[in-house]
Amino acid sequence: METSRTTSKEMELWNLFRNGDKTAYAYFIHTYSNSLFNYGYRIYTDHDFVKDCVQEVFIELWNRRNSINGTNSIKWYLFKSVRLRIFREAPKWNKNLPLEEDYQFAVEFNIEHQLIVDLETQELSSRIKSVLNRLPGRQREIMYLRFYENLNFDEISTIMQISKQSVHNLLQKAYHNFRKDWSYLLAIYFLPIQQ
Known part of the structure; x- marks a missing residue:
C-alpha cells in the first residue's frame, strides 16, 4: 500500500517554503486545502468552522515557517495540525456542542x-x-x-x-x-x- 511519504520534489518545496518562498507556500495551499477541509468536515460538520480552521493552519504555518522543522510527510503534518485545531477551537466556536472523544466521524464509504x-x-x-x-x-x-x-x-x-x-x-x-x-x-x- 502506498504511504503518504513526501516526495523529493515536495521536500524541496517544503524547504523553499520554510525559507520564505511564497510560490512554494501557495503550492501546499493548492495541493492540500481540499483534502484537509474534507477530513476536517468529517470530524466537525460545520462548513464555516472547518474552513476557518484550515485557513488558520495555513496562516500559522506561514507565520511559523522559520521555526518549523523538516518532516517525512507533509500530508501527515497538515492533517495533524487541522485535527488539533478543530479539537482545540470547537468548544470556543459552539459552546453548546463541545467535541467529545466519542465524536461521530462523518464518512460515506463509497465502494x-x-x-x-x-x-x-x-x-x-x-x-x-x-x-x-x-x-x-x-x-x-x-x-x-x-x-x-x-x-x-x-x-x-x-x-x-x-x-x-x-x-x-x-x-x-x-x-x-x-x-x-x-x-x-x-x-x-x-x-x-x-x-
Whole structure:
C-alpha cells in the first residue's frame, strides 16, 4: 500500500517554503486545502468552522515557517495540525456542542467503483457500505485515514494522538465489526475470482 511519504520534489518545496518562498507556500495551499477541509468536515460538520480552521493552519504555518522543522510527510503534518485545531477551537466556536472523544466521524464509504458490476453486486455493495458506515466514529476515522488517505500507523497515531497500538486495536475492531456480519458475503463474492 502506498504511504503518504513526501516526495523529493515536495521536500524541496517544503524547504523553499520554510525559507520564505511564497510560490512554494501557495503550492501546499493548492495541493492540500481540499483534502484537509474534507477530513476536517468529517470530524466537525460545520462548513464555516472547518474552513476557518484550515485557513488558520495555513496562516500559522506561514507565520511559523522559520521555526518549523523538516518532516517525512507533509500530508501527515497538515492533517495533524487541522485535527488539533478543530479539537482545540470547537468548544470556543459552539459552546453548546463541545467535541467529545466519542465524536461521530462523518464518512460515506463509497465502494461502488470497485464492486458494482450488476444488480447482485450493487446489493452487496449497499450492505457493505451500511456496515462500514455504522462503525463508531474513531474506527471510521482510522479506516478513512488508512485506506482513503493512505497514511501509515505511525502517522495515524500522531494525527489522532493515540498510541500506535491503539490505532492497531481500533483498526482490528473495525475489521472485526465488518467481518462479523459480512465475511460470508465477501467469501461468496470473491470465490469466483480465486478459481
